Amino acid sequence: MRATVDRAGLDSQGRSAKIQVRRVRKGDLGRARDVLEQTFSDFLERQLGTRPRQPFGGAQYVHHRWLMEPWGCFVAEEDGAKIVGIALGATWGTLGLIGPVAVLPNYQNQDIGQQLIQAVLGFFDENKASLHGLVTYPASPKHLALFHKSGFRPKALSAIMSRLVDRREPRIPGARSAPARGGLTTRRFSTLEEVKKKAALARFHRITNAICRGMDNGKEVEIVDGLALGDTMLLERGRDLVGFAICHTPGVSEAPAGALYVKFLAIDPPQKRPEHLEHFVGALEDLAAELGLARVILPVYSRYWLAYSTLIKCGYAIDFTMIRMQRGKPEDYEDPSHLVLDDWR
């Protein structure tokens, strides 16, 4: 039974306050970010024993996600006045991703998190996203139970890996840091003319569609370009697109201070050779070094076994792991030989 004392959500007469879940408005953005950061600071303090100065190391989620997907972002508001929870959702074509979700500590365990999740799931249905996913804390019974109640099944671990960019040491012992073999080159999406950007987006879609039918993260590319959150790198051989990587750089993006963060990278499945990923990682490290960034952060889902092993070979170490949870179709679409790095946070 739930305690009824010391609960925010009850007024001084013990009456239940009214919580309404609604879509985020422009005027909510600052407060929504505060709620997210306060909640995660509290959560991490309980896990780690010390309160982090910044819960996400300077990474930000609210403003650009809302600009990218305004209909997928929800807040829980108490008595029409105080924001006490937030949930963000985004669709990558037919793949719907939830997160982050946060409810202020004093308001937790009062069904608010579940209402927020239901709101995002409703948004997925409106947009015909058939596969829904998230990452959460594998060691938390509450988190696994919470998402299980909405039909999510725990899948495999997702690893957030990183490597210090130290140009004095070769990436792979004995290898040159960015082998220029095979005629591979990189270009930045931001340097393309508008008409070429459209063509590049269509080529990115062909790659993601070959990885998971219906997946399309063109909106992520466009928001990174439109708000200069970083850049999308194209890996090419002559006129062929071999792969692409959506990169965030620190400031107002999802990159923590001092790091180049790759949110999504894919090598075209017909060209899935580990050397291509190794070369691309080397080029991203060069980019980080050029930008004066000390670290490269790469997320990898452990079911993408070849990608995971290639990152280990490139000297990447796991910073932390999360677990993927999924519901809907296509279930378990991941091919272990696909060279994909994707972050569902």
Ligand SMILES: CC(C)(COP(=O)(O)OP(=O)(O)OC[C@H]1O[C@@H](n2cnc3c(N)ncnc32)[C@H](O)[C@@H]1OP(=O)(O)O)[C@@H](O)C(=O)NCCC(=O)NCCS
């Ligand atoms: C995770 C979070 C969003 C959940 O929000 P919430 O409002 O507390 O969640 P709800 O009250 O809607 O639901 C929690 C459910 O988990 C259950 N639960 C709580 N502790 C549990 C435990 N140890 N084992 C199993 N179930 C547990 C509750 O009983 C409740 O289910 P019920 O309604 O059937 O009783 C909130 O705790 C939070 O913001 N945490 C910090 C940030 C975070 O971790 N975000 C999510 C990252 S993936």
